[in-house]
C-alpha cells in the first residue's frame with residue numbers, strides 16, 4: 184500500500200455520528216445523525232446519536248471541483264492585473280508561453296501541490312482541463328496517483344488544434360487516458376470541432392466567458408460561442424456562460440448540459456459574473472478555474488456564488504457537492520451508496536443553526552468551514 188500524504192480516511196466498516204448531517208440530493212438536515220457503513224457502503228442513516236461511534240460536528244457530502252487548470256499552479260499570479268486574453272490566449276498568451284518553457288518535472292510538481300492543497304481544503308475530486316495532448320493527461324494522472332488523490336478526472340485536448348490530422352490522432356490516443364476532452368474555445372475550424380464531437384469522448388468546452396471573444400466569434404462565424412459549441416460540438420459540459428443571449432439561453436435549456444460557473448475567476452479578470460436568474464433550473468456546478476489565479480477552495484467558490492450570483496446558500500452548496508457528484512457518477516450521502524463525505528470538527532456556533540432550514544445551515548457552514556478541521560471520508564470495500 185502506498186502511504187497517503189493527505190488527510191483521507193478510508194472507511195470500510197463503522198458507525199459515524201454527527202451533531203448535524205446534510206443528507207441525500209436535497210441536503211436534508213438531520214440533527215443529530217448516525218450513519219452506519221458496511222463494506223464501504225452507507226447501510227443505515229438515522230436521526231439520533233450512537234455510543235461508541237466516530238464523532239464529528241458536521242457530516243456532509245464531499246465536494247467536487249468541476250473545473251480547474253491544475254498545472255497553472257506553477258505560475259501563481261503571473262498574470263496579475265493583465266486582461267484575460269493576454270493571459271490565456273492559445274499559442275502566445277502568457278500561460279501558454281510559460282507552459283512551453285516549463286519542464287515536465289515542474290508541471291508535475293505543480294499539479295501534485297495543487298491536488299494536495301485541494302485535499303487539505305477538503306476536496307477529493309477535480310475535473311482538470313489538461314493541456315499538452317495525451318502526454319499532458321498522462322502527466323496529470325501520474326501526479327494524482329503519486330499523491331493518492333482520489334478522484335482525478337482529466338479532460339485532455341489534442342496538442343495542436345489547428346491541424347485536423349493531428350487532432351484525430353491525438354483524440355484516439357486520449358481515449359487511453361480519459362473519457363473527456365476539454366476544448367479551450369470554439370474559434371477553431373469546423374472540421375476540428377466535428378472531429379472532436381465524433382471522437383467518442385465526452386466534450387467540455389469554455390464558452391461565452393467575455394464579450395470580447397463572443398463578439399469576435401459573431402464577427403468570424405456569425406454566431407455566439409455557445410451557439411457554435413452546441414451546433415458543432417454537442418457538449419455535455421459548458422464552462423463560464425458569463426455572456427448569455429436569449430438564443431444562448433434557449434439552447435442551454437434544450438441541451439441541458441452541466442453548466443460550470445467560475446464566478447471568482449470571472450471577477451479576477453474583471454469580466455463580470457453570470458446572470459444566475461437566467462440559469463435557474465439548469466444543472467449548475469462550480470469550478471475554481473485557473474490555478475494561476477485561484478486557489479482550489481470550492482467552499483469559497485460556493486460562498487461567492489451565494490453572495491455574488493444570488494444563488495440560495497443550499498443551491499450553492501449543492502453546486503459543489505451533489506450536482507457534480509451526479510454528473511460524474513459519484514455517490515451522494517445516503518443509504519445504499521458508497522460513503523463519500525467530509526466530517527468537520529470544531530465548527531463554531533453550530534448550535535445556533537441546528538434545527539433550522541437547510542439554507543440557514545448552508546449559509547453558516549459556507550462562512551465558518553474555513554475555521555473547522557476537515558476529514559475526507561471515503562468508503563472502501565476493504
Ligand SMILES: [Zn+2]
Nearest residue numbers: 312389472473
Ligand atoms: Zn477554464
